[in-house]
Every structure is written in structure tokens, then in C-alpha cells.
Amino acid sequence: MTSAIVASELVRYYGDLLAVDHVNFEVQQGEIFGYLGPNGAGKTTTIKILTGLLKPSEGTARVGGYDILRDIHEIKGLIGIVPEVSNVYDELTAWDNLIFAAELYDVSRSEREKRATEFLGMFDLYDRRDSKVGGFSKGMKRRLTIAMALIHRPSILFLDEPTTGLDARSAVFVRDLIRSLNDEGITVFLTTHYIEEADQLCDRVAIISEGRIVASGAPERLKSLVLGVHIVEVSFDRVNGGVVHDLEAISGCDAVVKQGDKFNLYTQEPAEVLPGLMGYAEERALRVISLNTLKPRLEDVFLKMTAPVGG
Amino acid sequence: MRRKKGLFGRVTRELLGAIRIAKKDIKIYYLKPPVIMFGFFFPGFTYLAFTVGRSLEPTLLIPGLVAITSFFAAGSLGPAVLPLERKTKTLERLLVAPVSPFAIILGKTLAGFTYGFILSLVPLLIGVVFLGIGIATPILFILGLALSALTFSAFGILFSARAEEMPNAMMPMNVIRFPMLFVSGVFVPLATMPRYLRAIAYLMPLTYSVDALRQTVLGSLEPLMLLRDMAALSLFLILFLGAATMALRRDTR
Numbered sequence: 001m002t003s004a005i006v007a008s009e010l011v012r013y014y015g016d017l018l019a020v021d022h023v024n025f026e027v028q029q030g031e032i033f034g035y036l037g038p039n040g041a042g043k044t045t046t047i048k049i050l051t052g053l054l055k056p057s058e059g060t061a062r063v064g065g066y067d068i069l070r071d072i073h074e075i076k077g078l079i080g081i082v083p084e085v086s087n088v089y090d091e092l093t094a095w096d097n098l099i100f101a102a103e104l105y106d107v108s109r110s111e112r113e114k115r116a117t118e119f120l121g122m123f124d125l126y127d128r129r130d131s132k133v134g135g136f137s138k139g140m141k142r143r144l145t146i147a148m149a150l151i152h153r154p155s156i157l158f159l160d161e162p163t164t165g166l167d168a169r170s171a172v173f174v175r176d177l178i179r180s181l182n183d184e185g186i187t188v189f190l191t192t193h194y195i196e197e198a199d200q201l202c203d204r205v206a207i208i209s210e211g212r213i214v215a216s217g218a219p220e221r222l223k224s225l226v227l228g229v230h231i232v233e234v235s236f237d238r239v240n241g242g243v244v245h246d247l248e249a250i251s252g253c254d255a256v257v258k259q260g261d262k263f264n265l266y267t268q269e270p271a272e273v274l275p276g277l278m279g280y281a282e283e284r285a286l287r288v289i290s291l292n293t294l295k296p297r298l299e300d301v302f303l304k305m306t307a308p309v310g311g
Numbered sequence: 312m313r314r315k316k317g318l319f320g321r322v323t324r325e326l327l328g329a330i331r332i333a334k335k336d337i338k339i340y341y342l343k344p345p346v347i348m349f350g351f352f353f354p355g356f357t358y359l360a361f362t363v364g365r366s367l368e369p370t371l372l373i374p375g376l377v378a379i380t381s382f383f384a385a386g387s388l389g390p391a392v393l394p395l396e397r398k399t400k401t402l403e404r405l406l407v408a409p410v411s412p413f414a415i416i417l418g419k420t421l422a423g424f425t426y427g428f429i430l431s432l433v434p435l436l437i438g439v440v441f442l443g444i445g446i447a448t449p450i451l452f453i454l455g456l457a458l459s460a461l462t463f464s465a466f467g468i469l470f471s472a473r474a475e476e477m478p479n480a481m482m483p484m485n486v487i488r489f490p491m492l493f494v495s496g497v498f499v500p501l502a503t504m505p506r507y508l509r510a511i512a513y514l515m516p517l518t519y520s521v522d523a524l525r526q527t528v529l530g531s532l533e534p535l536m537l538l539r540d541m542a543a544l545s546l547f548l549i550l551f552l553g554a555a556t557m558a559l560r561r562d563t564r
Contacts, residue, residue, distance in 0.1 A: 051407050053563055076409040087400040091339040103331040104408040106324060148404075 002065075004029045004156050004187040005050060009059035012045050012211075019045045021211035022059070027204075032178065032188040034202035036195065038306055042211040043191040044084060047158050050189070051081050064156055077105065080154035084161045086141040090134035094125050094144055097133055098151055105152035112151075119147040124173075139170030146177065156187045164193060175201060195299040205298070209306040222301045229254075229304075231294040232265040232273055237287040246284075250276035257303075264294070325417075328410035332418025336392055337425060345391045345477060350384035350430060357383075357492070373438030374524035375497040377431045378459060382517050385427025385460045386488065389467030390480035392419055397475060402562070412559040416468055416552060423464030424457075431456055447530025451537065455527055458544045459520035465551035466516065472558035491515045496522065516547040 005027040012020040020042045027033040037043050048054040050063055052072040061068045064078040088097050095116060102112040120126040123143040128136070133144060142162070149157060159178070163171040178201055182188050192198050198205050199219050206216035215222055236243075239261065247256045247263055252272030257264045267273045270293055281288050340346055357379065396402040405415050438444045446452050467484065474480035493499070494508050495517035501509055512518045523540035526532055 053403060053407055055564055073409055073411075076407060079407075081407050083400060083403060085400045087404050089335070089339060089401060090399070092335070096335075096338070100331065100335050101404075104328065104405070104410060106327070106409070 002029050003027065003062070004031075005033075005061065005063050005189060007046070007050070007059070007061040010046065010049060010056050010061060011058035012042075012049060012054065013057045019211055020049070020056070023208070023211070023213055025206050025213060025216060027187060027189055029187055030182070030185055031203040032182050032190060032201050034198035034205035035189065035191045035208060036198055036205055036302055037191075037208035039193075041208045041306070043208060044160055046208070047081075047160050047189070047191065051079060051158055052076060077152070078155050080149035080152070080157045082146050082149045082157070082159045082162055084164065086138070086145040088133045088136075088141055088144050088148065091132060093130050093132055094120060094136075095129040097144060098148060101148035102151045107152055115151055115153075119151060123147045139166050139173075142166060142170060142174065146174070150181070154186070156189065157181060159188065159190045161191055161193060163197060195297070195302050199298040207302055207305045214305040215301065219298050223296050223298060225301055225304075229296055229300065230267050230270045231296065231300070232267060232270055232277065233262050233290070233292045233294050234265065234277060235262045235289045236281065237289055240284070246280060247277070250280060252276065262290070266300075324409075325411055325414040328408075328414040329418035329421060332405065332410070332415060333421035333425065336388070336419060336422035340388060340392050340422070341426060343391045345481070346387050346426070349387040349481075350426060354380045354383040355434075369438060369442040369444045370529055371525060373434060373442065373444055374528045375521055376434040376438075377456065378517060378521045378524050379492065379497055380434055381427045381431040381456060381460045382463045382488070382492075382520070384430040385423045385464035386467030386484065388423035388426055388464065389419065389469070389471035390474065390477050390484060392422070393468065393471035394474045394477045394480055406559075406563055412563070413552070413556045416465075416472070416555045416559055419468050420461065420465045420552065420555075423467055424460045427460035427464055428457060431460065444528065446528050448527045448532065451532075452524065452527035455520070455523035455537075455541065455544075458541060458548070459516075459523070462516050462520070462544050462548040462551065465548055465555065469551045469555040469558070472555040473561070491517050494518075495520075516544060519543040519547075 003026050005025075007023050007025050010020050010023040011018070023042070023046060025033075035043050035046065045054065049056050050061055050068065052068065052075060055069070063075045066072075066074045066078075068075060089100070092100065098116040098119060099112055102115060107115065117126075120129050123146070125140060125144060125147070128140070133141060136144065146159075146162070162178070163174050166174065175197065178188055178190070188201075190198070190202065202219060204216065204218050205222065206213050207222075208214070215225060243263065244256045244258055247253060247265055250265070250273055252267050252269045253265045253276070254268065255266040257266070265273055265277070277291075278288075280286075354376075393402070396405070406412070410418075439446070467480075470484040471480035494504070494512045495515050496512060497517070501512055501518070504512065519540040523537060523544070526537050526540070
């Protein structure tokens with residue numbers, strides 16, 4: 001299998017700030033590659049470098065076989081970009097936005113109109129094709145942005161936080177779309193905050209923290225990095241203040257994370273934690289509503305890998 | 312995507328890209344309030360303020376008014392377009408597309424040029440229809456007007472190429488635009504100005520535009536002077552386009 005993207009020792013400074021620190025990765029043709037990291041980790045900077053919006057301070061990358069420093073013009077024709085902000089023209093109609101995007105990529109006149117019609121239908125925007133985009137919802141603008149990124153039929157698609165801020169229905173639409181585009185052979189480079197999204201969608205992921213890649217591989221392989229860590233998930237009939245602190249004091253418990261009405265206790269020894277947990281419930285007259293032991297999730301890998309030093 | 316090979320293909324592609332960007336800008340920005348305000352009302356009122364009550368010959372008055380209209384109208388599009396495109400991130404859309412920064416700048420310049428050129432025809436028509444002025448060399452007049460509108464549009468684009476907000480482009484531009492208005496021979500003949508002001512006037516593109524348009528209306532053609540005006544305007548145009556392209560390139564550094 002050939003590589004769609006190869007990043008080699010990419011470095012990017014903003015003044016004195018090191019935003020991307022000797023990043024290396026390879027994305028195979030036809031795969032969905034997830035690029036995960038907390039805010040400010042260097043995800044968007046990496047995408048900007050790969051798409052020609054920024055130059056690396058050091059290192060280079062190849063996209064679609066072309067070098068980003070020498071052949072960026074060739075690369076631009078091969079890639080589609082969905083930035084974090086839906087950058088559509090509010091004053092133009094959905095139709096005009098798509099036609100302009102096609103014109104920018106020199107799509108022939110007959111193809112432009114054919115594809116615009118096809119994409120408006122595919123993205124459920126056909127009925128609003130003559131409406132100005134300023135009146136569209138966030139989800140509709142997102143769909144239009146993705147349609148505009150696809151109008152020239154790119155072979156590599158970059159998506160920067162594609163579902164952030166979308167309602168559940170729109171987010172599901174976008175995720176299904178990413179899968180079907182990938183089925184058609186498009187390579188997808190995706191950044192996301194939503195770890196579950198990456199877990200569901202990506203063939204491989206790289207986790208970036210403070211500009212450096214701290215882990216990469218298939219989601220299941222990454223989860224094995226935190227094997228040995230067990231999670232005991234518990235919920236009580238009522239929640240008092242200071243529960244997290246109290247649970248952390250249970251023998252064998254390494255950390256506690258509150259998730260909604262549940263508490264996740266991280267431990268190496270679940271057998272040691274369980275009696276302590278029951279004792280705590282009895283002592284406080286709390287009724288245990290649910291109790292589960294969970295396998296490590298990609299989120300746990302992410303939290304472990306991106307934890308601040310000493311944190 | 313169609314790929315035309317070779318230098319001719321590249322030039323055609325860039326030019327087409329610029330025209331498509333101009334077409335889009337024309338659709339979006341022509342009716343924006345700052346464009347109408349600074350491009351349409353402002354030159355008209357400024358001119359009236361300085362000419363009412365003065366007995367100026369229509370053949371001197373109209374070319375001056377045409378030049379001012381072109382100057383303000385063509386230059387107003389840049390500050391209304393580029394900062395907004397930067398803010399809404401649509402500029403990134405252009406920068407990641409297979410068109411060069413020069414084509415982007417040229418496209419925006421063409422949008423301003425079209426606006427400036429068309430609006431300048433309004434005072435010209437008033438002069439021809441109501442004041443009965445004739446244009447001695449119409450083709451040279453149109454050529455001079457077109458070159459002026461292009462140069463003034465590129466002037467506005469240059470001031471907007473790095474701006475994040477419209478006032479950041481408009482304010483510094485106006486600091487130069489207004490003095491330029493008074494020293495470029497529109498209201499006060501260059502010959503009556505002190506030597507140092509005249510020296511400044513010859514550093515301003517508007518001076519050459521006013522002179523070229525007057526010469527072509529009056530028919531008092533001095534070929535060398537007209538050539539000088541056209542050459543100076545062309546030089547300013549190249550300078551503004553080049554500097555604006557370099558400024559835009561900084562976005563991708």
C-alpha cells in the first residue's frame with residue numbers, strides 16, 4: 001500500500017513557541033487517520049502545514065507523493081479541506097457557493113453544474129439551493145463546507161474537528177458521510193476532540209500533546225497500552241459533595257473521574273477496590289445503582305498520554 | 312480538475328482564477344454599506360463641497376470629478392473585502408485553492424476596478440449630457456480611466472492585504488488619500504503650487520490620472536506627457552500589485 005501523507009520531522013515555531021515538535025507519521029492511501037490531541041496541541045498547525053497554509057520551520061512532508069515545499073500547487077489540486085470554522089460565503093446562495101468552489105478548482109462548466117446538483121441532493125440541501133447561506137443552521141453550513149471541499153473530487157480529505165458544535169443528528173450525518181467517502185477510496189485525515197468518534201471511525205490514530213506525537217497506531221493496539229489498568233464504574237442513588245475525594249482514598253484506587261452520575265475508579269487491582277467501595281457505600285448509607293468493570297477505552301489512552309508531567 | 316500544461320496553461324489558469332474571484336467579490340461586496348458610502352456618496356459630496364460657487368470650466372471640472380470618483384470607488388472595495396474575508400476564514404479557502412496569491416490579489420483588484428470604472432462613468436455622463444462637454448480622444452480617455460481605476464483599486468487592496476478589521480485598512484489609507492486629493496491638481500492647478508508641494512504631487516498616482524484624463528478631454532495632447540502619465544500609472548499599478556501579493560504571501564509563511 002502506498003502512502004498518501006508522510007510527515008518527516010515537522011517542526012513549527014510561532015515566535016519562540018514550539019507548536020509542532022519533530023512530528024513524524026505516515027497515512028496510508030485509503031485509510032481514515034485520526035489526529036487526536038487537547039486544545040493547543042498542534043493539530044490545526046499540522047493540518048495547515050500539510051495543506052500549504054503554513055510553512056514548516058524545519059522538516060517536510062509529502063502529500064499524494066508531492067513535496068509540500070516544492071510542489072504545493074500540485075498538492076492543492078489533490079486535496080479537499082474542511083477547516084474547523086465553516087468558511088462559506090454567507091451572502092451567496094448554496095448553489096453559488098458550490099459553483100464558486102468548483103470554479104476555484106477549475107472544474108469544467110458542465111461538470112460544475114452536474115456536481116453541484118448531485119452534492120446538494122447528497123447533502124440534503126437541494127431544497128435550499130437558492131437561499132443565502134447566512135440563514136443556514138450550523139449543521140447545514142457544515143454540510144455545505146464539506147460539499148465544497150469535495151466538489152473537485154479530491155483523493156485526500158482533511159477534516160479539522162468536523163463535528164464540533166453540531167447537534168447529534170448532524171454529527172451522525174457527518175460521521176456516516178466520512179465512512180462512505182472512505183469506502184469510495186478517499187483517504188481521510190481527521191482531527192477531533194471526540195475520542196469515541198476517532199475510536200469508531202479511524203483505522204489508525206496518532207495522539208499529539210504539546211506538539212509531539214506521544215502514541216500512534218490502531219485504536220485497539222493503543223488500548224493495549226493501558227492494559228493492566230482496570231476501571232470500576234459505579235453509580236449511587238444520590239451524590240454528596242466530596243465523593244471523588246472519598247473514593248480516591250479507597251485502598252488500591254489510583255484515580256477517580258466523575259462522568260455524569262457515574263464514577264470511574266482506575267485501579268490495577270479491582271479485587272482490592274471492590275470491598276472498599278462497598279464498605280464506603282454502607283458507611284454513607286448509599287445504595288449502589290450500577291456497578292461495572294470496563295475495558296480501557298481510547299479515551300483512557302488519550303488521558304494517560306496527554307496528562308501533564310507530574311499530573 | 313483540468314490541468315493545462317506549460318506557461319500558457321498556467322497564465323490562463325491564473326487569469327481565469329482571478330476573474331472568478333472578481334466575479335464572486337462583485338456579487339458579494341458591491342452593495343456593502345462602506346463600499347457605497349466611500350465609493351459613491353463620498354466623492355460626489357467632496358467634489359461639490361470644493362466646486363460649488365467657483366467658476367470652473369466643465370472641461371476641467373468633469374475629468375477631475377471622474378478621477379476622484381474612480382479614486383475613491385475603486386479603492387473602497389479592498390478595505391470592505393479583505394479584512395472580512397480574513398475574519399470569516401474565507402480567505403483561507405482561496406489560499407488553499409490551486410490559485411496563486413497573485414491571482415487572488417489580481418481578482419480583488421479587478422473587482423474594485425470594475426466598480427470604480429462603472430461609477431466613474433456617472434460624472435462623465437453628467438458632463439456629456441447636461442454640461443455638453445465633448446471628449447477629444449475618447450479611446451485614450453477610456454484607456455486612461457481604465458488604468459486609473461486599476462491602479463486605485465490595487466492601492467486599496469494593498470492597504471487591506473494585512474488588515475484584520477476594516478478600520479485598520481481604511482484609516483491609514485485615508486490618511487494618505489485625503490492629502491493626495493488636495494495636492495494632485497484636482498482643485499488647485501499644479502502650476503500655482505509651491506515647488507515642494509508639486510514634488511509631493513508627482514509621487515501620487517492621482518496626479519497622473521487627473522492629468523491624463525484632462526489631456527484626453529481637452530484634446531491639448533502632448534504625447535510625451537500623456538505617455539509619462541500612463542507609464543507612471545502602470546508603474547504604480549505594478550508596485551501596488553507586487554507589494555499586496557507579498558503582503559498576502561505572509562499569510563502562508
